[in-house]
Amino acid sequence: MRLAARMQRVPVAGIYLAGPSPYEGCTVASFAAGADERACDEALLRAICRHVCDSGQPVIIEDVRAHPLTAGEAAGLPGPVAVAAVPLQTTDGRVPGMLYVADCRPRAWSADELAELEDLAALGVTGLELHAVSAEHAELIERERRRAERMQQLAATLARVAACSEWESALRELLIGAIALLDGDYGVVQMFGPNPGERSLMLRVERDGTVVEREIASPFPAGSFAAAIQAGSPAMLVDDFWTLDPEQYSLREKLQQQGVRSAVIAPIEAGGQRIGSLHVNHHLPGFYGPAELSLAETLAAQAGAAIERARLTTARRQAEAAREQLQEFMALVSHELRNPLAVLLGYVQLLRRPEPLLKPEGRLRALDALDDAARRMRRLLDDLSDAARIGAGHFAIRPVRMDLVAAARRVVEHEQRAGPGPRVVLTAPERLEGEWDRERLEQLLVNLVRNARKYSPPESTVNVVIERYGEAARIHVVDQGIGIAREAIPRLFQPFTRFATTHYVYGMGLGLYICKAIVDTHGGRICVESTIGRGSTFIVELPVCNASCVGRSA
Ligand code: ADP
Numbered sequence: 202m203r204l205a206a207r208m209q210r211v212p213v214a215g216i217y218l219a220g221p222s223p224y225e226g227c228t229v230a231s232f233a234a235g236a237d238e239r240a241c242d243e244a245l246l247r248a249i250c251r252h253v254c255d256s257g258q259p260v261i262i263e264d265v266r267a268h269p270l271t272a273g274e275a276a277g278l279p280g281p282v283a284v285a286a287v288p289l290q291t292t293d294g295r296v297p298g299m300l301y302v303a304d305c306r307p308r309a310w311s312a313d314e315l316a317e318l319e320d321l322a323a324l325g326v327t328g329l330e331l332h333a334v335s336a337e338h339a340e341l342i343e344r345e346r347r348r349a350e351r352m353q354q355l356a357a358t359l360a361r362v363a364a365c366s367e368w369e370s371a372l373r374e375l376l377i378g379a380i381a382l383l384d385g386d387y388g389v390v391q392m393f394g395p396n397p398g399e400r401s402l403m404l405r406v407e408r409d410g411t412v413v414e415r416e417i418a419s420p421f422p423a424g425s426f427a428a429a430i431q432a433g434s435p436a437m438l439v440d441d442f443w444t445l446d447p448e449q450y451s452l453r454e455k456l457q458q459q460g461v462r463s464a465v466i467a468p469i470e471a472g473g474q475r476i477g478s479l480h481v482n483h484h485l486p487g488f489y490g491p492a493e494l495s496l497a498e499t500l501a502a503q504a505g506a507a508i509e510r511a512r513l514t515t516a517r518r519q520a521e522a523a524r525e526q527l528q529e530f531m532a533l534v535s536h537e538l539r540n541p542l543a544v545l546l547g548y549v550q551l552l553r554r555p556e557p558l559l560k561p562e563g564r565l566r567a568l569d570a571l572d573d574a575a576r577r578m579r580r581l582l583d584d585l586s587d588a589a590r591i592g593a594g595h596f597a598i599r600p601v602r603m604d605l606v607a608a609a610r611r612v613v614e615h616e617q618r619a620g621p622g623p624r625v626v627l628t629a630p631e632r633l634e635g636e637w638d639r640e641r642l643e644q645l646l647v648n649l650v651r652n653a654r655k656y657s658p659p660e661s662t663v664n665v666v667i668e669r670y671g672e673a674a675r676i677h678v679v680d681q682g683i684g685i686a687r688e689a690i691p692r693l694f695q696p697f698t699r700f701a702t703t704h705y706v707y708g709m710g711l712g713l714y715i716c717k718a719i720v721d722t723h724g725g726r727i728c729v730e731s732t733i734g735r736g737s738t739f740i741v742e743l744p745v746c747n748a749s750c751v752g753r754s755a
Contacts, residue, residue, distance in 0.1 A: 223247075264282050391425075397432065422452055426450075441462055544573075585709075605637070657680045697710040726741075
């Protein structure tokens with residue numbers, strides 16, 4: 202533009218391109234010698250440009266203030282007053298704008314000067330076209346590069362999903378891949394259950410792969426996109442959640458709180474059936490377009506078969522594990538019953554002996570042993586029926602007003618008398634009353650004290666400490682026994698959990714499972730602190746309920 206200004210001996214020159222409407226346009230190159238106010242006014246240029254583009258002819262204005270085309274726009278404006286503009290005509294005959302020069306005093310342009318300006322315009326067009334072509338070319342190359350990169354990412358994600366033998370990890374891989382591919386904030390998969398409106402699994406995964414939400418076997422929230430996909434809707438592109446009808450999409454509020462604005466949602470299919478939906482969300486409105494939607498569709502559709510395969514493998518494994526567990530359980534039960542049964546049969550044989558061979562003390566010992574064996578069998582059967590009740594969700598308590606300390610005293614005395622083993626010492630206030638199920642609370646104490654004795658050396662002491670702790674009663678059962686490994690603690694309160702000991706200790710791994718159910722139904726909590734080789738402390742906290750309780754702290 203500097204060259205144009207110098208050749209035409211004017212202070213101002215520029216290229217102005219028309220916009221899509223008569224009220225738009227822009228200067229793409231300009232030169233103004235000296236002060237800024239010499240630059241031409243936008244409105245003025247727009248008016249001249251419109252005329253040049255419409256007519257395809259040059260426009261020469263000796264004084265903008267007097268010319269009919271510009272008088273309205275130029276009144277009182279500082280800057281150039283004479284303008285010469287020629288059309289920029291592209292090789293395909295279009296006129297996208299003009300080349301103009303302007304002077305700060307009124308002047309005319311000779312035919313030679315105009316011809317020179319037209320030559321300069323032709324040069325300008327070539328430059329502009331070259332620029333546009335190279336920009337288009339660079340854009341094309343960039344688009345291809347991104348496409349290839351996305352295809353590579355897609356293939357890598359599908360390979361990772363296919364390599365998973367676990368259903369959940371396959372879904373997680375799918376989400377991680379989809380979020381990376383679509384540059385999403387987070388992703389969700391919903392796997393459909395057998396009935397409409399049901400989902401068997403929902404996973405929400407963040408960009409870094411962490412699972413932040415997981416739900417199994419739950420209904421879809423009302424007005425959810427997943428329900429629509431399950432009902433057969435095609436893949437969906439949500440431009441802006443905030444513009445959706447809140448009546449129809451009740452989830453809008455939740456998404457709004459999470460800062461989500463746009464999303465792509467695609468069905469996951471396997472064997473011609475819809476098995477789930479894939480959702481990738483973004484915080485910017487309009488972030489996704491049809492290209493991203495079709496990418497999500499491809500990914501979800503192709504991952505479907507791999508996910509279904511992983512789901513079947515997981516189901517088979519679970520069935521095998523359940524079968525193994527059942528076998529183990531049956532072996533455990535028969536083993537635990539066989540022991541007292543052997544004692545029973547043995548002593549019955551003994552008692553059959555004629556009078557002179559069995560002395561009265563021997564007869565008494567045999568009866569004690571029979572009694573003990575029968576009680577053990579009854580306890581096993583009671584534990585089994587309790588466990589069945591807990592499993593079926595039918596475990597209930599009947600709270601009455603009672604004294605915890607009196608119950609603990611009874612249990613401690615009874616367990617102490619039960620046989621050789623660690624001493625049991627009770628430290629407690631005189632009374633601690635609350636509303637609890639008497640029988641269940643005694644069962645809880647028996648289980649904890651019996652375990653403490655079972656897993657401790659005979660010469661050690663088991664301490665039972667009861668205290669009032671605010672609105673709760675606290676029971677500590679402290680032993681100096683074998684202890685429990687830190688990694689075993691999370692499984693401790695699950696049914697049929699038993700850890701190897703150096704010698705046989707009877708039990709079916711149900712005691713602590715039942716203890717936890719008793720504590721939970723009372724609204725309390727149970728936990729354990731333990732060190733291998735040093736001993737364990739089981740701590741139970743039970744709310745005492747109501748103001749009528751009269752416990753005293755130790
Ligand atoms: P069990 O009837 O087999 O003892 P529990 O449910 O009462 O079943 O206990 C489960 C397992 O927890 C036991 O097999 C044992 O390995 C461990 N355990 C429980 N209490 C203690 C304790 N006080 N010290 C060490 N290990 C314990």
